[in-house]
Each structure stands twice: as structure tokens, then as C-alpha cells.
Amino acid sequence: MFASVPRSFITGAIRSPGKKALLLEASKTLSSEESKKEIHEVSGDVICPSQVMGIDHLRDPRLNKGLAFTLEERQALGIHGLQPARFKTQEEQLELCRISIDRYQEDLNKYLYLTELHDRNEKLFFRLLTENIEALMPIVYTPTVGLACQKFGLIYRRPRGLFITINDIGHVFEVLRNWPEPNVRAIVVTDGERILGLGDLGACGMGIPVGKLALYTALAGIKPHECLPIVLDVGTNNQNLLEDPLYVGLRQKRVTGKLYDDFVDEFMEAVVRRYGQNTLIQFEDFANHNAFRLLKKYRDYYCTFNDDIQGTASVAVSGLMACKRITGKKFSENTFCFLGAGGAALGIADLIVRAMVLEGSSIEDARSKIWMMDIDGLLAKERIEGNLDGHKKYYAKDHPPTKDFAGLVNEIRPSVLIGASATGGAFTQDILTAMGTFNDRPVIFALSNPTAKAECTAEQAYTFTEGRCIFASGSPFAPVKIGNTLFKPGQGNNAYIFPGVALGILTSGIHHISEDVFLIAAETVAENVSEDDLSKGRIYPPLRTIREVSVQIAIKIIEYAYKERIATVYPKPEDLRRYVEERQYNHNYEPSLPQLWQWPKGPYIKTRPMEPAKLTHK
Structure with a gap:
């Protein structure tokens, strides 16, 4: 019975008692193991029904549309009253984003604004980046990303990607399972030893995989939920970082030799076990003494390349x-x-x-x-x-x-x-x-x-x-x-x-x-x-x-x-061309209500239409 329920309908977390009863009945058909998996995993733009209730639609960046939710969507999704009465199109929101980012004088502050936007509203972030790539690519990637990596311990706010440390050896697969998305297709991984021309930045190198994968989506339309940034934290030889109280990585010298190789081997095997043989693994900013030999070692056995x-x-x-x-x-x-x-x-x-x-x-x-x-x-x-x-x-x-x-x-x-x-x-x-x-x-x-x-x-x-x-x-x-x-x-x-x-x-x-x-x-x-x-x-x-x-x-x-x-x-x-374009990410807002179901007629609150305000960039 559960398979017959449209997933978009489940995602809606509808407030109607009749629909709730259907969801409850459907969920009973799941085995206990399947239930655990459903609760843990986040697949694409979908979160399991028990997790998407009311304000969670605004807190999840993949579902949030800000003030673009219609009145019907706000009421059906249980977010009516959680936002101001104003309705804004995505185009109006984009103009506000452009005004906001232009008011920052320093590039690092622009980077932080874009990071916060990405954490808040995924579609708005990628549309802004895609339509303003000449102005914003130097912010989300080189050269500003280098400064962001140097300041990573200071600006770190929330998880984005996985940090797998040398202490996790023997349990790398279990760490990968903690990533909630089961359909990862592309991974960008670094060990942080040679970040751009800045040298060994250890775990602070996470800014590079995050920036690369943002460009995967903005420049090629690869779906963001299919992308996973990873840092392999084996320590750092940067003494300034080891003595920096703000450093967020392992405080030890880099592990080298057989232990390092065994760790990377386990990581590669764990990726295939978790996501499949055709998962793309892009190596990024490994030191020269590792970059060539790892490429030679893995290229005939895995779907991998080294971008550097x-x-x-x-x-x-x-x-x-x-x-x-x-x-x-x-x-x-x-x-x-x-x-x-x-x-x-x-x-x-x-x-x-x-x-x-x-x-x-x-x-x-x-x-x-x-x-x-x-x-x-x-x-x-x-x-x-x-x-x-x-x-x-x-x-x-x-x-x-x-x-x-x-x-x-x-x-x-x-x-x-x-x-x-x-x-x-x-x-x-x-x-x-x-x-x-x-x-x-x-x-x-x-x-x-x-x-x-x-x-x-x-x-x-x-x-x-x-x-x-x-x-x-x-x-x-x-x-x-x-x-x-x-x-x-x-x-x-x-x-x-x-x-x-x-x-x-x-x-x-x-x-x-x-x-x-x-x-x-x-x-x-x-x-x-x-x-x-x-x-x-x-x-x-x-x-x-x-x-x-x-x-x-x-x-x-x-x-x-x-x-x-x-x-x-x-x-x-x-x-x-059609085949490729049909598989690209759509950064435009889509209706948040399922189209296959007739919503129950209810006493929707009458509101007076509002004329869209014109923003003036000063």
C-alpha cells in the first residue's frame, strides 16, 4: 500500500485528518528496518513525512521558498502565520539578493552571505549563482575561497559535507552512512595538504570541495543532492594551524606511509559499497607526492580523476x-x-x-x-x-x-x-x-x-x-x-x-x-x-x-x-541534448503541493491582493 502513495504527497505532511490517517495506515506496512532507513535518509528534495511538518518547510533549504509560498501552500503545509503576509516571486527575491550582496565591501563577507543563502534557500542560491556567474564565481571559488579556507575555523557555522578522520579507519563505511542522502553520484575529496597555492590547510580545506560542487550544479546542472564534499583529515604539518585555538581539524602531524594508503583504500572501497561503482570521485588539492600516484593507482579501478x-x-x-x-x-x-x-x-x-x-x-x-x-x-x-x-x-x-x-x-x-x-x-x-x-x-x-x-x-x-x-x-x-x-x-x-x-x-x-x-x-x-x-x-x-x-x-x-x-x-x-537537459537541476521554484490530489475545501482566509513593491538599489 505504501508504494501506491505518491512520494510528493507524503512529503507534503498534509494537515488534513483524512490524509493523515492514510499516511498512518501506509506507514504500518513498512518493516522496522525500512522505517529506520526512511527516517534517517534524505532523498533528493524529499524528507520522510515525520520530519517535514510546518516550520520544517522553512528550515530545510531544499524545500524553502521564502515568501514565495502561496496562500494555499502556506495553509496546507502548516506554515501560515509563520511568515509575513507579503508574497514575493523568485525574481523579486533575486533582486533583493543582488542588492544585499552588493552592499558588502569585502569579498569574504560576500562569501559568508552566499553561504548563508545556500543554507537557507537552495534554489534561490543556485539561480543567483547561475545567472550572475561572472560576478559571483570569484566569490564562491577562486580567489575568495582561498581566504575562506584560511579563515575556516572562524567562519565555520554548520555541517556541509563529511569530515572523515584517520581515527575512523576501520569504520569509514559507517561514517559514510551518516550522510543522509542515499543517491550520491559525485564526490569531491581532499586531504587539504595543498590548497590552491596556500599550502597545507588540513581540515580547513573543506571550502574547496564545497566550492567545486557548487559549480557542478551552477555550471552543469548536476543536482545538488547528488553531490558530496569530503575531507580526509589525516592531520596537518602546518604548525600555525596546530597552535591555532580556532583550528577545527585533528591536532597532529600528518599521517603518511602505509597507514595513509590503507585509509584512502578503505575510503574508496567504502564509497563503492555505499553508492555504487559508477560514483564519480574527483580528487582535489592533494600534494604532488600523492596526486600522481593515487591517480595511477585508482584510475583503472574506480570512476575517478584528479582535477589539479x-x-x-x-x-x-x-x-x-x-x-x-x-x-x-x-x-x-x-x-x-x-x-x-x-x-x-x-x-x-x-x-x-x-x-x-x-x-x-x-x-x-x-x-x-x-x-x-x-x-x-x-x-x-x-x-x-x-x-x-x-x-x-x-x-x-x-x-x-x-x-x-x-x-x-x-x-x-x-x-x-x-x-x-x-x-x-x-x-x-x-x-x-x-x-x-x-x-x-x-x-x-x-x-x-x-x-x-x-x-x-x-x-x-x-x-x-x-x-x-x-x-x-x-x-x-x-x-x-x-x-x-x-x-x-x-x-x-x-x-x-x-x-x-x-x-x-x-x-x-x-x-x-x-x-x-x-x-x-x-x-x-x-x-x-x-x-x-x-x-x-x-x-x-x-x-x-x-x-x-x-x-x-x-x-x-x-x-x-x-x-x-x-x-x-x-x-x-x-x-x-534533450537527454542531458532532462537530467539537469531546475533552480526555479516549483509548486509545493502535490498535483495528483484534490485538496479539501477549507475556510481559507481571504486576503487582499498586494501590488509587488519595486526595489530601488541605492
Whole structure:
């Protein structure tokens, strides 16, 4: 009998005695175990009937519509009188949100306002973010999220995601079961050891998975209840945090070695046991010594990718693909010079090599065109200081060891300069001027985040190359005017890539993610750069178009998945765009009353219609 009751009807927690009797009778058919599960779990926009009564509709962010509840909804849901008499549309609420956020002067206060809105009214938050992405993405993600992580102990208010500590080893699955949503499809996980360019922030790194998953929804329409942010808290080596009374994580040095690996292994196994083999697990901001090896370890056994390695590589290669339309050069006709040889830089280098191989180059020739320098100097076969483990050895050169980056630039005369070092100002005036001397259109990417860590500013790049460079950065920079030309620098943000990639993976049911997926994403982003964008110095599409770009990426990944026979959703949908769009999150308010039932006629209180007030932004 219970299965025959519409779930939306159950969710309504209707006050009618007749309907209550039906619910009571239906609930008797549940076994005791099922009852416990129903009471504990929150599925999508639905909470079990015993939990959604009256004011709980206003307290649950997924159900709350603020003053947009109609009179009939307020009375039927038991919230009449709990709100002022005024009725407001979602559009009116959005205007009030814009006014409110504009009144804050500091970005951290804007971040806190948006966090509070997310905790209060989910649909309003995501509609505000989606429709104002150019203004608000720097607030919910880079660069402001870095400051939020640094202040996390001070601004922490309420749970959002799971904190799984090394002390939970042996019981990780039980901790995952405490998350009330049983239908998680996508997880972003970090251990907080390398947050942006800020270093080891331990449990305070939770701001990164939360911000990433907010963009999953805003930029790709992945349903928020299908997303779960997680921190694996194994301690921190940041002494300032260990001594900070406001720090919210484990107060111990980081666990390493076999115990760390066993912990991560248990976490991966627990995710599959809890949510299934096709659950997407995105690794985020793991230190370089763990990032590559964990990706290599898990990629053929789980549905996983590392955004710092593969997402950053994809967005950088996308920018380079757009540059080809300006310089007229193939990838193999360039010389690339990297400052930084961490996970992001190596990921970019590997994807560049893959692109050159597709052009017809051998792997050896492709790697020979890429020069890399890390904190210990040039990746040279003879160097003693520093190691050349992992992918670094592929780019080691038969060249005397050196730490003179400017000297190296003048020696090899690169056409593309890429910064992924988290060293602010490393691209000096002399280096930028030299790049302008070697090339008619030098390509300069200062990709480090946040803004203070960028290797150079947009103004420096354009000024010292006489406005001839093609520039991109990881964090946003204001437009720059050189002579009579106004340049609008492109932001090589991973947000162009990972939301669309995730949407394509989830809608096609891919279990293991190849590098081809990220090359497809890069090509799609580059195709969306218009000639007008290029003329303004922008090598990425406008941020306001990311949601459409994400849909296009998803469609191409689905086509690739069926072509390569790695999709697990069958039969293949006839209209892929429609298939994708039907599975996206709707951030517009919907009726809160079930449409399948006739509501009993009651003595509704007569109210006088109110004219909507016009808000004036002062």
C-alpha cells in the first residue's frame, strides 16, 4: 500500500485528518528496518513525512521558498502565520539578493552571505549563482575561497559535507552512512595538504570541495543532492594551524606511509559499497607526492580523476588550441617553457604531448619541445639536488643543471611560457620583454592561484610585450588598456572543464576516465571562443556561457563513450541534448503541493491582493 502513495504527497505532511490517517495506515506496512532507513535518509528534495511538518518547510533549504509560498501552500503545509503576509516571486527575491550582496565591501563577507543563502534557500542560491556567474564565481571559488579556507575555523557555522578522520579507519563505511542522502553520484575529496597555492590547510580545506560542487550544479546542472564534499583529515604539518585555538581539524602531524594508503583504500572501497561503482570521485588539492600516484593507482579501478592534474591540463590545452587561431602554429611548432613541475604543470605537459602525438609527432620529439623548471632548478638528467621521480623524468634534458630561469628563457627562446609555480612575480619584466623579442605573438600563461601567487599580472604581460602577447591567468584580472586597445584577459579556470566532464561521465555511465575525455573537453571549449573574443585578447569563452559549454562537453563525451563502447546507459538516447537537459537541476521554484490530489475545501482566509513593491538599489 505504501508504494501506491505518491512520494510528493507524503512529503507534503498534509494537515488534513483524512490524509493523515492514510499516511498512518501506509506507514504500518513498512518493516522496522525500512522505517529506520526512511527516517534517517534524505532523498533528493524529499524528507520522510515525520520530519517535514510546518516550520520544517522553512528550515530545510531544499524545500524553502521564502515568501514565495502561496496562500494555499502556506495553509496546507502548516506554515501560515509563520511568515509575513507579503508574497514575493523568485525574481523579486533575486533582486533583493543582488542588492544585499552588493552592499558588502569585502569579498569574504560576500562569501559568508552566499553561504548563508545556500543554507537557507537552495534554489534561490543556485539561480543567483547561475545567472550572475561572472560576478559571483570569484566569490564562491577562486580567489575568495582561498581566504575562506584560511579563515575556516572562524567562519565555520554548520555541517556541509563529511569530515572523515584517520581515527575512523576501520569504520569509514559507517561514517559514510551518516550522510543522509542515499543517491550520491559525485564526490569531491581532499586531504587539504595543498590548497590552491596556500599550502597545507588540513581540515580547513573543506571550502574547496564545497566550492567545486557548487559549480557542478551552477555550471552543469548536476543536482545538488547528488553531490558530496569530503575531507580526509589525516592531520596537518602546518604548525600555525596546530597552535591555532580556532583550528577545527585533528591536532597532529600528518599521517603518511602505509597507514595513509590503507585509509584512502578503505575510503574508496567504502564509497563503492555505499553508492555504487559508477560514483564519480574527483580528487582535489592533494600534494604532488600523492596526486600522481593515487591517480595511477585508482584510475583503472574506480570512476575517478584528479582535477589539479587533468582538469588544469585540459583548460590550459584548450587555451593553447585557441591560440593556434592567432599564431597559426601547430602544437609541434612551439617550444614550451614551464616554471613549476608539480601535478598541474606535469598534467599540462602530458596533455600537450598527447596533442602533438595526434598531430603526427613521436612521443620523444613531443617531450623534447617541453622544458620544465621546479624549485630545485631545471629538470636535467645530471642534477643532484631534488628528485626526478615519476613523470618528471620524462622531461629531463641533457643540459647542465641551472636555477637561472631568465637565463634558460633567453637560451631556449620559447614561444609559450607557462607558470604553475605559485610564485608571485616570477615572470619579471626582463623575462616578459625577452618573450616579446623572440616572438611576434608570445603566449604567456600565469596560471597560479590565488591572484597574489600569479607569476605576473595581466597589465605586466601586456605592457612589457607592447600589447602583443596572448595572455591567460588562473585567477581573474581586470581589463588592460594599451594605447587605444582594451584587452580583456582570459581566465584559464578549471570551471570550463570539470563541470561538463562530470556531467558527461554521469549521464553516460563511464566507469573509467581516459585522457581522451579531457582532450574532448579542451577542444569543445576552444571551439566556443569566437573571433570577437580573440580580437579582445580573450582565449576562453565568456564565463556567462559556461553552462552551455558544459552541455556541449557532456554531449561529446557521451558520443565518445558510445563510440568506444564504454557507456553503461543503454539504449543510447536518440536526442542527446534533450537527454542531458532532462537530467539537469531546475533552480526555479516549483509548486509545493502535490498535483495528483484534490485538496479539501477549507475556510481559507481571504486576503487582499498586494501590488509587488519595486526595489530601488541605492
